[in-house]
Amino acid sequence: MRPASLAELRDAVRDTRGTLLVKGAGTAQGWAGAPDPTDHVLETAGLTGLITYNPADMTVAVRAGTPLALVQQELAAAGQRVSLDPARAGATVGGLVATADSGPLRHAYGGPRDLLIGVTVVLADGTVARSGGHVIKNVAGYDLGKLLCGSFGTLGVLAEVVLRVHPLPPASRTVSIPCDAAEAVKHTGRVLEARLEPAALEWCDGELLARYEGVESSVELRAAATPGGTRLSTADAEAAWRRVAAVGDGDLVVRCGTRPSQLPAVAAHATSLTSSTAVGVHTLRVADVERLRAEFTQVTVLGNKPGVPAWGEPHAAVPLMRAVKQRFDPEGRLGPGRYRPWF
Amino acid sequence: MSLTDLRDQLAARLGRDGIVTDPAHLRTYECDALTGYRVVPALVALPRNAAEVAAAVAACARFKVPFVARGAGTGLSGGALPVADGVVISLQRLRRVLEVDPVDRRATVEPGVTNLDISRAAAKYGLYYSPDPSSQQVCTIGGNVAENSGGAHCLKYGFTVNHILAVDVVLPDGTTTRLGADAPHQAGFDLLGAFVGTEGTLGIVTGVVVRLLHTPATVRTLVANFDSTKDAGDAVTAVIAAGIVPAAIEMMDNLAIQAVNATVDAGFDPDTAAALIVELDGPADEVEARFADLTRLCAKATEVTIARDAEHRAKIWQGRKAAFAAVGRLSPNYFVQDGVVPRTRLGEALTRIAEMGEQAGIRVANVFHAGDGNLHPLVLYSEERGEHERAEALSTAIAELCVELGGSLSGEHGIGTDKACSMPRMFSEDDLATMRRLRAAFDPEGLCNPGKVFPTPRLCGERPGPYRPHPLEAAGVIERL
Numbered sequence: 114m115r116p117a118s119l120a121e122l123r124d125a126v127r128d129t130r131g132t133l134l135v136k137g138a139g140t141a142q143g144w145a146g147a148p149d150p151t152d153h154v155l156e157t158a159g160l161t162g163l164i165t166y167n168p169a170d171m172t173v174a175v176r177a178g179t180p181l182a183l184v185q186q187e188l189a190a191a192g193q194r195v196s197l198d199p200a201r202a203g204a205t206v207g208g209l210v211a212t213a214d215s216g217p218l219r220h221a222y223g224g225p226r227d228l229l230i231g232v233t234v235v236l237a238d239g240t241v242a243r244s245g246g247h248v249i250k251n252v253a254g255y256d257l258g259k260l261l262c263g264s265f266g267t268l269g270v271l272a273e274v275v276l277r278v279h280p281l282p283p284a285s286r287t288v289s290i291p292c293d294a295a296e297a298v299k300h301t302g303r304v305l306e307a308r309l310e311p312a313a314l315e316w317c318d319g320e321l322l323a324r325y326e327g328v329e330s331s332v333e334l335r336a337a338a339t340p341g342g343t344r345l346s347t348a349d350a351e352a353a354w355r356r357v358a359a360v361g362d363g364d365l366v367v368r369c370g371t372r373p374s375q376l377p378a379v380a381a382h383a384t385s386l387t388s389s390t391a392v393g394v395h396t397l398r399v400a401d402v403e404r405l406r407a408e409f410t411q412v413t414v415l416g417n418k419p420g421v422p423a424w425g426e427p428h429a430a431v432p433l434m435r436a437v438k439q440r441f442d443p444e445g446r447l448g449p450g451r452y453r454p455w456f
Numbered sequence: 457m458s459l460t461d462l463r464d465q466l467a468a469r470l471g472r473d474g475i476v477t478d479p480a481h482l483r484t485y486e487c488d489a490l491t492g493y494r495v496v497p498a499l500v501a502l503p504r505n506a507a508e509v510a511a512a513v514a515a516c517a518r519f520k521v522p523f524v525a526r527g528a529g530t531g532l533s534g535g536a537l538p539v540a541d542g543v544v545i546s547l548q549r550l551r552r553v554l555e556v557d558p559v560d561r562r563a564t565v566e567p568g569v570t571n572l573d574i575s576r577a578a579a580k581y582g583l584y585y586s587p588d589p590s591s592q593q594v595c596t597i598g599g600n601v602a603e604n605s606g607g608a609h610c611l612k613y614g615f616t617v618n619h620i621l622a623v624d625v626v627l628p629d630g631t632t633t634r635l636g637a638d639a640p641h642q643a644g645f646d647l648l649g650a651f652v653g654t655e656g657t658l659g660i661v662t663g664v665v666v667r668l669l670h671t672p673a674t675v676r677t678l679v680a681n682f683d684s685t686k687d688a689g690d691a692v693t694a695v696i697a698a699g700i701v702p703a704a705i706e707m708m709d710n711l712a713i714q715a716v717n718a719t720v721d722a723g724f725d726p727d728t729a730a731a732l733i734v735e736l737d738g739p740a741d742e743v744e745a746r747f748a749d750l751t752r753l754c755a756k757a758t759e760v761t762i763a764r765d766a767e768h769r770a771k772i773w774q775g776r777k778a779a780f781a782a783v784g785r786l787s788p789n790y791f792v793q794d795g796v797v798p799r800t801r802l803g804e805a806l807t808r809i810a811e812m813g814e815q816a817g818i819r820v821a822n823v824f825h826a827g828d829g830n831l832h833p834l835v836l837y838s839e840e841r842g843e844h845e846r847a848e849a850l851s852t853a854i855a856e857l858c859v860e861l862g863g864s865l866s867g868e869h870g871i872g873t874d875k876a877c878s879m880p881r882m883f884s885e886d887d888l889a890t891m892r893r894l895r896a897a898f899d900p901e902g903l904c905n906p907g908k909v910f911p912t913p914r915l916c917g918e919r920p921g922p923y924r925p926h927p928l929e930a931a932g933v934i935e936r937l
Contacts, residue, residue, distance in 0.1 A: 116731050123905040127741060129588070138809055159884065165655040167798070167800060168697070169693055169696060169697055169799060170798045170799050170800050171799070171800075174484065192699060209707060213641075213645075213646065214640075219640070220931065223614075223618060223640065224640060226616050226640075226646050226649045227614065234890075236890065239539060240886050240889070240890060241888075242884075242886050242887045242890035242891075243745055243883065243884070243887050244862050244883075244887065244890075244891065246862075246863070246892055247760060247797045247798060247862055247863075248797070248828070248829055248863050248864050248867075248884070249828050250606060250610065250615070250796050250798055250825070250828040250830045250864075250868065251831075251863075251864040251866070251867060251869055252604050252653050252864075252865040252866050252867065252868055252869075252871075252907065253608075253864045253866045253875075253879070253881055253882055253883075254602065254871065254879065254882070254887070254888070254891055255650065255653075255654055255891040255894050255895070255909075256617075256649065256650060256653060257650070257890065257891065257894070258651075258652045259646045259648075259649030260646060260649070260650040260654075261645070261892065262645065262646040262647045262649065263642060263644060263645040268645070268913065279701065280699030280700075281699070283593045283699075291831070293536070298559075302559065305561070305670050306582065306670065306735065306776075308670055308671075308672060308673035308738075308739060309739060310672075310673075310738055310739055310742075314804065326740075327742045328739055328741075328742060328745040330745065331739055331741040331742035331745060334626055334739075334741045335739055335741075335742075336806070343650070364647075368641055368833075369638055369641065369644065370637050370638060370639030370640065370643075371562050371638050372545045372560045373559075373561075373636045373639070374559050376639075377480030389835045391561070392639060392640060392641060393638060393640075394639050394641045394643075395558070410643065411638065411641055411643045412639075412643060413641070413643050418515065424583030424643065428644070430633055430635055430647050431644065432633075433627075433633060433635075433647055433897065433898070434644050436897040436898070437645070437647070437893075438752045439897070440893040440894070440896055440897045441893055452644075455644075
C-alpha cells in the first residue's frame with residue numbers, strides 16, 4: 114500500500130485487517146528486531162513534501178515520508194537547517210523519528226525528540242491523532258511525538274511531523290586531537306571547561322573531532338584555542354566526518370548509551386566506534402553483543418544478524434512499554450517482531 | 457473501606473508527623489498559585505523519602521482514593537489543586553541534593569529541591585542547571601518535571617524535557633520504575649520524554665537526574681526601548697531572521713514596566729511604550745560579533761542600554777522575573793495568561809489583545825518571552841468591583857485567540873485545572889482520546905491527579921467546550937455518528 118495523503122493513509126489502516134509493516138526509505142528496516150512477515154506493507158513514499166514552512170517562525174511541517182535530505186535542501190535556500198545529521202543517507206523524517214536516530218550534532222542539539230514539536234499519527238484502528246503543534250514552546254496536552262521516538266512503527270504510523278529549525282552557521286571548522294578513548298574523556302572535559310562550545314564533539318577510532326560553527330572569526334579562534342588540536346582543511350574534515358558516519362556500515366552494529374566517562378569500557382568491546390563524548394551515546398561495531406550487554410543495559414542493535422537477539426534482559430521500564438503498546442495497538446497489528454523478545 | 461482507614465494506615469506508615477489532618481492546616485494546601493480554584497483535601501501526606509512516597513501511593517491505590525502530588529505550590533494552572541476526599545502527597549521533605557558529578561556533568565536530586573539550589577550546588581564546578589522559570593528560587597525540580605517548565609533562557613537552551621536524563625517514578629499503583637537512562641539513548645521508546653510535562657497525571661517523581669551545563673564564557677545583555685510594542689516586535693523578528701539565536705529575548709510593555717519599577721530598581725525607563733531585554737551568551741568572539749549585529753538590528757529603538765557588568769545584568773533580570781508579583785502593585789487582583797503564538801504573529805496578537813482588553817474595560821499588562829512567541833498577558837481586575845467573571849472570560853479568550861492564530865493554549869504554565877475546558881479548542885476528541893490511552897497505560901484506575909489536563913463534564917459541563925468540527929470532518933472525509 115502506498116497512500117498519497119493523510120486521508121488515504123487513514124483509510125489504508127482503518128479499512129484493512131491483519132498485520133502491518135511501516136516502511137519509509139527502508140534504511141533501517143532491520144533495526145530493533147527483524148519484523149515478521151506481515152499481511153500488508155505500508156510504504157510512506159507517497160507521503161512526501163513540505164506542508165508549511167515559514168522561515169521567520171523557524172518551524173517546518175513535513176509529510177513523514179519526506180527524505181531528510183530533501184527537507185535540508187529546501188531549508189538551505191532560506192539559510193536554515195534541521196540540526197539533525199544521521200549517518201543514514203536517504204532516510205525519511207518519519208523513519209528518523211521512529212528510530213530515534215541522530216548523528217554528531219546531538220552534542221549541541223539532541224536528537225529527533227529534541228527537535229520534534231508536533232506530530233500527526235494514525236493508530237492501528239485508524240484513529241487520526243495530533244499532538245504538539247507548530248510553535249516551539251508548547252506544553253498543552255501530552256507530547257505523543259516523544260512517545261513515537263524509538264517506537265519503530267509499533268505504536269502508530271507517522272503521517273506528519275513538525276520540526277524546529279535553526280539558522281545555518283555561516284562558517285564551520287573541525288579540529289582533530291589524536292588520542293585513545295581514556296584521553297578522549299579528558300580532552301572532552303578540557304574543551305567544555307574552556308567554553309569553546311563545539312557543535313559536535315566526537316571520538317572515532319583514535320581521533321577526537323571538535324567541530325565549531327558560527328561566525329568565521331570565532332570558529333577559527335576556537336579551533337586555534339582547542340588544547341592539543343590540529344586544524345583540518347575542509348576536505349580533511351569532510352573525510353573525517355565520513356569516517357564517523359561509516360562506522361554504521363559494519364556487520365553487527367549497536368548503539369549504546371552510558372555515562373560519558375565510561376567510553377573506554379565501551380570502546381573495549383568495539384572493533385570500530387564513534388562516540389559523542391560529552392553525551393555518552395556510542396555507535397560501535399562489535400563481535401559479541403552479549404558481552405556488551407552483560408556490562409551495559411541501554412543497547413540497541415542496528416541491523417539484523419541471524420542468531421543475535423535485538424534486545425537483552427528487559428530493563429525497569431519494559432513493563433510500561435508493554436502497557437503502552439497494549440493501549441495503542443491491542444491487537445498487535447503494527448510491526449510484529451519488532452522489540453522481540455520484549456513484545 | 458473508608459478515608460478513616462486510609463488515614464490510619466498512612467499514620468502507621470508515616471508517623472503522626474507524617475500526615476496532616478487538622479482542618480485549619482489542610483486549608484494551606486487548598487490551592488497552588490492559581491488561587492481562584494480551591495479544594496480542601498481530606499488528608500495531606502508528608503513522606504520523607506521515596507519508599508514513603510511509594511507506600512503512600514500504594515495505600516491510596518488500595519483504597520482507590522485519588523491523590524495529587526505537590527511541590528512548592530507555585531504552579532499557575534491549578535495542576536496541584538487537591539481533589540475533595542482525596543490525598544495531597546507533598547514532596548517538600550524530599551529536598552536533598554544527592555550527587556553533583558562534575559566529570560559526567562549531572563546532578564541527582566530529590567524532587568523537593570528548588571530549581572535554583574541545583575545551580576547553587578553545581579556552581580563550584582562552573583556548572584549550572586539551565587531552565588530558569590521566574591519562580592526558580594522557590595519552585596521545585598519535581599514540579600518543573602511535571603510541568604515541563606520553561607523560562608527566559610529556553611530560547612537557546614531548551615526546556616526542562618531537554619535537560620532531564622532520568623527520573624525515578626512511583627507509578628499510580630505504588631510500584632516504582634526508572635524512566636530515561638545514563639545518556640539520552642534509551643533502549644525503547646522515549647517514555648521519559650512522554651512523561652515530562654504530563655502535569656502529575658502519570659505518577660510521582662521521587663528522584664531526578666539533570667544535565668548540567670558549563671556557564672557560558674561571555675554574556676552580553678541589552679535593554680532597548682521602543683515607541684510601540686509593534687516596533688519592539690519587529691525588532692524581534694529582524695533578530696531571528698538574521699540567524700541570531702539569543703539566549704533570551706524578553707518584552708515588557710509600559711504597564712509591566714511601571715509595575716516592576718515600583719518593586720525593583722532595575723533602571724527601566726518608566727515612559728517607554730515597550731522594552732526588549734536581549735541577552736547573548738557563548739564564546740567571546742562569537743558573542744561580540746553577534747552583539748554588533750544585534751545593536752544594528754535595534755535601529756528603531758529610542759534608547760539602548762547595555763548592561764555594564766554582572767551586577768547590572770542581575771538587576772535587569774531581577775526586575776524582569778519580579779514582573780508577575782509586581783503587578784500586584786497596580787491591581788488588587790490579576791490573572792496570568794500563558795499563550796503561545798507563532799513569532800510572525802506577535803504583532804497581530806498584541807493588537808488583538810489590546811482591543812479585547814479595551815472592549816472588556818479591563819487593563820492588560822504584557823511581559824513575555826518574545827523570542828519564542830510565549831505571551832504572558834496579565835489581566836488586571838478588582839474582585840471588589842465585581843470584575844472577576846469579566847476578567848476571567850477575557851483571559852480565556854486571550855488563550856483561545858493564541859490557538860486561533862496557530863499557537864498554543866500554554867507555553868510553560870500547563871493546562872491543569874485552569875485550561876482543561878479550553879482543550880477542545882486546540883485538540884479534537886480523537887487527539888484527546890489518544891492522549892488518554894497513554895494515561896490509561898500508566899494509571900488505569902485514574903487516581904493520579906484526576907480532573908487535570910483533560911476536559912471533564914464535572915469541570916466543563918456536559919459538553920466540554922464549544923463544538924468544533926474536526927478538520928477531517930470539515931473536509932467531508934469523516935462523519936460524526
